Amino acid sequence: MGIRTTTDDEVRRIMQLAARRLLGRLPELTDELVARTRDTDEAYRRMVPTDDHWQSVYEAMREGIGAILLPVSERRDLQQAEKTALRRAEQGLPMDSLLRSYRVSAQVMWDGLVGVIAEEEPDSLPVLIRGATKVWNAVDRQAVAAAEAYRRREAEMFGRTAERIQALLDALLEDRADATLVRSAAAALDLPELGRYAVVITRLPGRDDHAADGARPASLGAMRLLWRMRPDYEVAVVLLHDEEMDTLVGALRPHVTGCAGISPAVEGLGELGRARRLAELALRTCTGEGPEIARLEDRLPSALVVSQPELAGHLSAAVLRPVLALDPADREVLLGTLEAWLRCEGSAMRAAGQLYCHRNTVFNRIRRIEQLTGRSLARPLDIVEISLALDAVRLLAAN
Secondary structure, eight states: OHHHHHHHHHHHHHHHHHHHHHHTTHHHHHHHHHHHHHHHOHHHHHHSOHHHHHHHHHHHHHHHHHGGGSOGGGOOHHHHHHHHHHHHHHHTOOHHHHHHHHHHHHHHHHHHHHHHHHHHOGGGHHHHHTTHHHHHHHHHHHHHHHHHHHHHHHHHHHHHHHHHHHHHHHHHHTTOOOHHHHHHHHHHHTOOSSSEEEEEEEEOSOGGGSOTTTTSOSEETTEEEEEEEOSSEEEEEEEOTTOOHHHHHHHHGGGOSSEEEEOOOEESGGGHHHHHHHHHHHHTTOOOSSSEEEEGGGOHHHHHHHHSHHHHHHHHHHHHHHHHTSOHHHHHHHHHHHHHHHHTTTOHHHHHHHHTSOHHHHHHHHHHHHHHHSOOTTSHHHHHHHHHHHHHHHHHHHO
8 A cells, every 4th residue: 555655646646847837938838739720621721710710729728737736626727628618619610520529638648648757757757657547537537528518508509599580480471570680591501692582381280289399391493492380280491492383282282281381482681571471361261171282373363352351251142152051961062063063173973973963963953053143154243252252261261
């Protein structure tokens, strides 16, 4: 035991002797470490100003070497490592570069300790070598503290960035974007101010139908999508590039489990508020019966109906009141036949195929609708009225 105590004391004496000498050479050590780091690491050269780098290295070396002279409870090297890591995270320096600098600093510090003892007490070099583990372990602890602090700050910064991105998207989609905000959003979101955009709004039948993030692709071929989540629906800003709207519809189809409304293409971020309103209008033309994607351009008559619900209600009552007054089963048969007939462009044969009945049955039901409503499905104006009235019945109930 006596030999071990004497050896420990001698190691401590030699380490402290070397540390005191190195503290007198801090500027030279700092110059060496900064030069070696910047010569071998481009990230430091690009992201960390030289004065900032030099000052932080000076302080870290002072605390790290000074820790050899202090009891563990008084050491401040870990706090200094955390402080430096927070700064580097804010500057965007990669963590690999930060941790690599600790390996270089350990080499510079150890070479300095060996150089001091080789000059002053060369016979004590074997004693110093017994302290090498302590030096390297101390630097490792500093690197671990730095990495943990870096990750914390990175997470905080990512949270702030995500919140800012969501706030910018909200401002664009809610039509609160002036020229300054559009420029800021373009820079933050990495999007062109001018370009072809569309807005997609999806309404899911229930949150359990959320396709575990599969329903929220970040890209569809050449198209880029930015999503904004809401409790009952999702909004996507789509950078179309040169893609056609039909391409967007086809690419979205596997990801839509409920209903989706798609705006027409607009020319720039400043038009996203209008596009969002048009996408909402397109979404309201969906009946909610199974997955459905509605392009506004394909649903303009229906969009007129849902945009004027009071007027649409008057229209449905004026045109279809006698049909709506029938018992539910009879009413649904006639309305379903009318839907099929209109969908099949007036072809009783095709409508009969969809309804699984004889074509004469379709003719009979159509004649009954004409008798009840006083309209003729041979007159274009009457067809327009009946078609809009039928949309009003279906869509006002769905909405």
